[in-house]
Amino acid sequence: MKNKLLGIARIMSILCVFTAGCSIGQEPFQKNLEYDDEGEPFVENTNDKDFSELTTPGSMEKAYEYKNFFLPGLCGTNQPYVGDCMAYYEDGTYYIYYLKDGGDSYNHSVFLTKTTDFVTYEEVEGPVLEADKAGGQDAWIGTGSVVKIGDEYLFFYTGHGSHPTCEYAETIKVARGTSPTEFEKDETFEIIPPDELGQKNDFRDPQAYYDEETGNIVLTVTASKDNVARILKYTLSSDLKEVTYDGVIFDDPTKEFWNLECSDTFKIGDKYYITYSAQDDTLWYAVSDTPYGPYENAARIDGKLFYAAKHVEGPDGMYMVAWARRSDSPSDIMGVTAWAGNLIVMKICQNEDGSLYLAPVDKIVEQYKDRRKPLMAQDDVNITAGSRYYYEEYFNCYESFMLTGKFTYSGNGSFGLAFDYNGNSDNYKMISIDTRTQLLDLNFNEGTTDITSTSVSLKEGETYSFTYIQEGSVGVFYIDGQASLTVRLYGVSGKSIRLFAEDCTVDFTDLREYTR
Template sequence: MIKLKKSWAVVAASLGLIACSCSKENPETNGPSIPDSTNDKVIGIYPAPPSGWMGTTNPYNTTGWVGDIMPYFDNGKFHIFFLHDAQNKPAGQGFHAIHKFESSNLVDFTYGGEMIPFGTASQPDFAIGTGSTIKVGDTYYMYYTGHNGNASFLQSNPRESVLYATSKDLKTWTKNNSFILTAPPGYYNFDFRDPHVFFNSEKNEYWMLQSTQTESRKAVVLLFTSKNPALNDWAVQGPLYTTTDEESYLMMECADIFKMGNHWYMFFSENWGIKGTHYRIADSSEGPWRTPAHDMLDGEFFYAAKTATDGNKRYAFGWTARRLPENDNGNKEWAGNMVIHELTQAADGTLGVKIPDAVTGIFKKEIALQMQNTAGAVAANGNSYQLNGSGSEALSTFRPINGSRMIQAKLKTDNNTGTTGFIFNADNPAEQSYKIVFEPQHARVAAYHIAGGNPREITRVPFDFKANTVYDVKVVMDGTLCVVYIDGKAALSNRIYGMPGKQWGIFANGTQSIFSDLSLSGPE
């Protein structure tokens, strides 16, 4: 929920349902395809900058998108800085000014507009890249990437560098035009970005992580240290992490490091090979860094995730890409809507993600399930649905959805060779739809866009399934955003333009699946 200058009151909600019972061998309609009438407003769980935030006609003051996010928690409030990606970028002007949301609960967002503007064509921050915020004394420092790819600038300057601005209140920022940090000898100044700065209490010094490459083009997270950032005395220490030959990452963007419990974690994002946000584990901030069996918590549509904690819980902030043109066949574009996960931690130190509690609390309005169509062997008993897809696919669809909704279910399958899951844009599922597919045989959850009967993989996240094991699944929908959570361990973020106003459903193929406690809820 977004408000200009003021927070909207939280519209609360939760779940429940009225279920029906049937068993059909062939597709059959059980009622008119009418969307539910419960508050069908998109409430903005996953926000983007609103239209006309400055009330002018300048393209940079109109509708935009959330790019890389730089969250910072201070005095009971999350200050969520991000790179603003405008819909219109006039020729000759810079781009990606730093804007900000504020939130105390991660469901109500105040939009503050521009915080740090981009520079001119002759300045290093003609375009702005990712950074981070830290407080030293009574002053806040926002370190960020300066990016200038203009040919005239590159004749005597590196393309990327580190800059900073200061503030006393996290609202009014002043650039320090005398400070610039560039790639040291041995590193590539064309790609030198995403400064992540924090105070390392383990070493009693300030650390800065830089995403860059060696001169031989090997991706590294490069470490700089300082005893006092106010003195501008950052000293290079060498790589904190270097991509392995097996990984062969091109760039480890938007690196983040933090301690949670007894373990240290490093996040970074790769947008060329195995796309998405990855993480590593260590017992010390210096490493060595271990790769967990599954090093992604979400798929490639949750990108550039960085974290912040309120002192109690830690959250990962990323963005889910839009498409251009804005339909399910459009090209994936940079920037989109902000998505926030709450991190969970297993006994062995591996991480997972779940829905933030405040988001779950929005969905309090019970919405009755009305079955629309079935195919194959489907049996319903109250709010439990048994789909026997052993011979052919079993499918049950429900009336169309709009606005913001949450689906909940407990899911169990009887083997590890078949597939099961959820389907959206399901008015004509065989020809045109979007499937979230649980694939035990491949140890993953994957999403497919079906067009003309042909499936195309969109995104995936690793997950280990076991037959005859019950998994708690939640699906949050907000406009064209759809985020699936599995057992508090993994998520899969999706952009589904065909979802609003269309049927949704559940399916099983090559297995027998039970969706028990299936429910749909919306905001009150």
């Protein structure tokens, strides 16, 4: 009976594909070719982008059509990028303000894109808040935040002054608006660094929260004191006439960083969190049982390519909004270090012990419905490898795709995904799970050039599921329920993706590839 039902289902699927939207003589947009053992159809998408004539990483990058990982539109031939993000939610819309790098943006002016689902974006033309072309304290705009009080929107931001005309390199400024899309600077408001800091250079990134119970605004600001990065707290009256400095609420526990950028606080369950991007490092978080500290157990989330993340909360959950780091040249195979990149959003998840991890946005995952046929006629692959890398070609690298599967390993080595860059294995770009170091790595040049990594906690013999989503050159690898790693892979589209292992045995099971 089961076989008969599967047969009927297959016939109905084929009829639906050939009849939906197709008249006689027309080729269907896509057609089902074969089925796996469970009756799930493989789909051939006749609209796959052809990368065969795009022979350089730069030409591939120009051909990508970013949707989920938003990029601003071209300014002539100039590609601008998304810098530090400031997200605000209201009435079904996420307003994502960002420091725009390049194009028509003067000195990192603030621009805006809107979304309802983190899948498609509407770019708003022109700056929402522009740096002052005459110089002065607003010569550059720095990160801030938006808060609504009554019918008024307040945009707190960093005014970065032009030396030597300004006493302070950075002060906190505000702009006012009657809508979340238009603001006018209030030249009468300014917060300067407190004397106790002993410096006038680092005082930035105001994050504002409105406390309905007290009617006050709480403002956190990142600064430094005695060459140690710190986060400060202020209390402001709702009319901004009273500003009270409440002191330091967090010190960099490592004492290694001079700046904790884009600090943010939020609550999940009964835990209070503070997050920050340590200068040129990664996103970090620490946890407290009470608002605004004391915080403990500081830990990294993701790697160095997911930067300047801050949270936004909507009806479907809480998200981290950041930018995915890029290279100045797509042909660079030694590092990914440039400022600004694509917009990237991930869902914040909490473990029972209060620790946090990031997961893909549900609606992004839901797009990937078309099962694609792998290069091997099996869903499971076992690899036993010695000291040399062993590869199996398995997936195709489309313009946008999602991979899912499971893995179980034994031995102290590494395994993962290898992306072909130029046909030479010495230049493979690799997402690697290293069981010796307990790191999820991105490395180039067949493992010899480290790019970024994040910690994992894995055990031999246990089975873990993974998800990998890539659009254009931006990707995120998730070990589900545990860790994420944002990656930048230029020059790999239109080529095969290999499973690999070295110095271990790994079973890859339930392997799937989907496109949208």
